[in-house]
Amino acid sequence: MYPHVESALEYHNAYTLLVAVMLSAQTTDAAVNKVTPELFRRWPNPEAMASAQPSEVGECIRTIGFWRAKAAHCTEMAQILMADYGGEVPQTMEELVKLPGVGRKTANIVLNKMFNTVDGIAVDTHVYRIASRLRLTSAATPLAAEQDLLSLLPHELWKDVNEEWIHFGRDICTARNPTCSACPLSDICPSCGQPNRWFKGSGKKSSKR
DNA sequence: ATCCCGAGGG
DNA sequence: CCCTCTGGAT
Numbered sequence: 300m301y302p303h304v305e306s307a308l309e310y311h312n313a314y315t316l317l318v319a320v321m322l323s324a325q326t327t328d329a330a331v332n333k334v335t336p337e338l339f340r341r342w343p344n345p346e347a348m349a350s351a352q353p354s355e356v357g358e359c360i361r362t363i364g365f366w367r368a369k370a371a372h373c374t375e376m377a378q379i380l381m382a383d384y385g386g387e388v389p390q391t392m393e394e395l396v397k398l399p400g401v402g403r404k405t406a407n408i409v410l411n412k413m414f415n416t417v418d419g420i421a422v423d424t425h426v427y428r429i430a431s432r433l434r435l436t437s438a439a440t441p442l443a444a445e446q447d448l449l450s451l452l453p454h455e456l457w458k459d460v461n462e463e464w465i466h467f468g469r470d471i472c473t474a475r476n477p478t479c480s481a482c483p484l485s486d487i488c489p490s491c492g493q494p495n496r497w498f499k500g501s502g503k504k505s506s507k508r
Numbered sequence: 509a510t511c512c513c514g515a516g517g518g
Numbered sequence: 519c520c521c522t523c524t525g526g527a528t
Contacts, residue, residue: 308513324514330526364512364524372515402515423513439519441514465513474511 306332313388313413314380315339320408321372321400326364334360338373345386348377372400390414403442411458420448421461425468432472432490 306329310316315335322331338359342348348356357370376398380386388409389395395406407421420426422441426448430436436447452460471478479491489495 320513321515323512325512325524326514327512327527330512362525364526365514365522366524368515368523400515404514408513421513424511425513461513469513 308332309335311339313409314345316413317388317395317398317401317405317409318373318376320405321376322360322363322369324365324369324400324405330363334363342373342377345377345380348373349381351377369400375399376401388413390416392419403445408461411461417454417458420445420452420457422448423461423465424474425465425472426461428474429464429468429472432477432488433484434489434495 306327308316308319308323308328309332310319318338319331319335322335338356341359342351342356351374353370353374356373357366360366360370360373363369379398380388383389384394389398390410392403392406392410395401395409396403403419404421404423407419410416410419411421422430422445427441427444430444430448431438435451436444438444438447448460449457468474471482477490479485479488482488482491485491485493487493
């Protein structure tokens, strides 16, 4: 039937959230949650992780995708946190995206959940797909799609877009064979045979301004 | 076979 | 813009 297992990422603080989200790239939360208890037990903070061997970290997370690169990200990130931020997680987009393995999506999640800063939208594969199908964007990159969504959606919705659209994307608007028959937006969705009501005429451009 | 709550590098 | 990194689930 349906994988209605609400497996959210498990974390205890800003650091473990940052690591958990970084590990979750192209990997399910359930898979990440399977390795993080042991990972955080052995290296609970940046100080411990900064002196860990990437090979040891790699063994610990070997069941998740991209484990080799992510293990290197873990240790390098911790070394930067120790060297530049006193072992704390920085609280700005500019600083976060400089950390290895951390892009805008990860940074937006951390800023939003830990630091209550909402000046972006975390655009992952689900958000990107849904925005594209609804023709809210025709952007070719997540960054450009984020700009379109920021200009289209009121600020009070930004913080909920990622979580809510992900559920929608996982349950209904799936990557393949979306369940349009069960979709509450099917009567307004351009990808379900409905006219594009946001950008009339040219159905192919909208990301410019 | 194809996708998963991406990021880095070319 | 493209490709690669990666294993598990479906």
